[in-house]
Amino acid sequence: MQIFGIGIDIAYVPRFIKIFERYGERFLKRAYHKNEIKEFHHKSTRSKAHFLASRWAVKEAVYKAFQHHRISFPEIRVVSSANGIQKCAPQLKFHGHLESLARSMHIVEPKVSISHDHEYAIAYVILQQQNKAN
Numbered sequence: 001m002q003i004f005g006i007g008i009d010i011a012y013v014p015r016f017i018k019i020f021e022r023y024g025e026r027f028l029k030r031a032y033h034k035n036e037i038k039e040f041h042h043k044s045t046r047s048k049a050h051f052l053a054s055r056w057a058v059k060e061a062v063y064k065a066f067q068h069h070r071i072s073f074p075e076i077r078v079v080s081s082a083n084g085i086q087k088c089a090p091q092l093k094f095h096g097h098l099e100s101l102a103r104s105m106h107i108v109e110p111k112v113s114i115s116h117d118h119e120y121a122i123a124y125v126i127l128q129q130q131n132k133a134n
Contacts, residue, residue: 004107004129007064010122011053020052031056033077033095050121054078054114057123061112062092065127071098078112090114092125106130 019027028037036055043051059073075098079091092110094102102110111126 001108001128001130004105004127005065005067005125006127007061007066007125008123009057009060009064010120011057011060013049013053013116013119013121016052016056017049020049029074031059031073033074035077039080050116054116054121054123057121058090058092058112058114058125061123061125062110062127065110065125066101069101071101072096075099078114102127 025037028040032040032052032055040048040051055078058078059076062076063071063073075094075096077093077095079093090112092112094110106129107127108130109128111128113124115122
């Protein structure tokens with residue numbers, strides 16, 4: 001395997017409070033996967049902005065790692081736990097056109113790391129490409 005792309009992004013949490021207050025569900029549907037929207041609605045009021053900011057940072061990092069191919073943010077999903085109960089490292093899942101693009105480019109096991117510090121969320125993404133001969 002070799003690295004295909006690396007992306008990193010940082011998001012300012014208070015910005016997402018304002019965006020959601022202004023645009024609400026319209027913003028969510030344009031930027032987030034339907035499962036992320038469900039997860040968002042189950043969050044406490046206090047953690048909602050952190051959730052939106054961290055997922056946005058992931059989506060921007062994925063965009064950068066795909067070297068600016070045209071992608072749709074709702075086709076990127078972060079899965080926070082393996083079975084819905086026990087916490088584990090977040091995983092990236094691609095859907096729709098992005099899933100097809102990743103498959104055609106032999107992208108396997110995308111890696112993501114997310115961190116929060118007060119008013120900031122940061123995400124780091126590594127896309128690995130399987131050798132085409134394999």
